[in-house]
Amino acid sequence: MQLSKKYSYCCLILLVALTAFTACQKESDYYLDSGLANPYFKGNVVDYLNAKPFFFDSVATIVKLSGMEDIFKSDSITFFAPTDHSIQTLINYTNSALYQSGYDTIRTLQDVPAEIWRKYLSVYLFHGLNQLKDYPQIDYNLLINYPGQAYYSWDMQPMNIGVVYGDDNGVKYVGYRQLSISYIPNVSTPMQGWVTSYVASCNILTDNGVVHVLNDGHTYFGFYPSKFMQDVMAVFASSGK
The missing domain is CATH 1.20.5 (Single alpha-helices involved in coiled-coils or other helix-helix interfaces)
Structure with a gap:
């Protein structure tokens, strides 16, 4: 027994x-x-963000503050979703610069004007439904052969999107595949100065869109914290804050 x-x-x-x-x-x-894993989520993109407040509570708030909530609820979209971590680091960066320059700091997300939130949120948003299979290969060490592809985001910011093909046991390009997205700061030099982030979870299919969640290596919401800081500082200066 x-x-x-x-x-x-x-x-x-x-x-x-x-x-x-x-x-x-x-x-x-x-x-x-x-x-x-099951990639399907019953609900729209806003519902998906609200269903995961640990990761996207602030992101969902910015979607609403930016005036883009209806787009996220009903348009056919592809969204490279940043996490709240990137928003917190952006606010910390901006507040440090504001404080040193003698301006008020950002206390709540509502302190930032809607047009600024839209400007930086829209760089993650694209028309249409695009999964990993719809994007071309990119090799950051061999861009001449595998450059990914340039795309315009929702409000016409140039971005590069591509799939990194991993190696397996020394054999190139036969391993895992991982989506990446890069901010192109200057359209006159489109192959220079990229700020690149990688996707942690891709192909999350909602009722109206495809969500690709960026990993924690995506440090700053909007990709370019100095530009965000300058925009906020200009508004605070003009309002006498």
Whole structure:
């Protein structure tokens, strides 16, 4: 009887371990290119953001403050979703510059005018429904051969989007595939000065859009914190704050 219990206990441990391993494998696959996880979300893009407040509470607030909420609810869109982490680091960066220049700091997201939020939110937003398979390959060490592709974001900011093909056991381009997006600061020199971020989870399919979630390496919301800071400082200066 004791041997039977011990055997059953060992089998239970093995089953739990195998289940955990399988779950990790699935999560890892989805983390990079949607893999085996269920990509479907019942609801629009705003519903998706609201369903995950730990990651997107501030992002959802900015969608509303920017006046773009109806677009996120009903238009056919592709959204490279930044996380709240990137917004917090942007606010910290901006507030440090404002304080040093003698201006009031940003206390709430509502302190930033709607047009500024729209300007920086819209760089993540694109017309149409585009999944990983719809984007070309990019190799940042060999852009002449695999350059990705330039796209205009919702409000016509030039961006580059491409899929990085990973290596596997020394064989190039046969491993995992990971989406990346780059901010192009100067259209007159479109291959220079890119600010690049990578996607953690891609191909999340909502009722009206495709969401690709950026990883934590995306440090600053809007890609270019100095430009955001200058825009905010100009508004605060003109209003006497």
